[in-house]
Amino acid sequence: MNSSRTWKTGEICRVSGTYRCQNCRFAGREVVREFEAGKILPMCATCPDKDVTWRLMKPAGAITATA
Ligand SMILES: [Zn+2]
Numbered sequence: 733m734n735s736s737r738t739w740k741t742g743e744i745c746r747v748s749g750t751y752r753c754q755n756c757r758f759a760g761r762e763v764v765r766e767f768e769a770g771k772i773l774p775m776c777a778t779c780p781d782k783d784v785t786w787r788l789m790k791p792a793g794a795i796t797a798t799a
Contacts, residue, residue: 749791
């Protein structure tokens with residue numbers, strides 16, 4: 733079952749935030765990028781693969797201000 737926190741290259745970004753390339757992670761690299769909701773998710777600049785999986789690490793709007 734596809735997690736609600738992962739999207740692939742070419743899909744529309746649903747949540748603005750910080751994403752990590754899963755393909756790179758499996759290869760031992762740490763590639764983190766920020767994407768905005770509504771944008772098409774790009775290819776990974778580091779991966780040789782055409783399609784990669786981006787995993788949402790930290791949503792941009794999830795800052796809880798509990799003062
Ligand atoms: Zn990658």
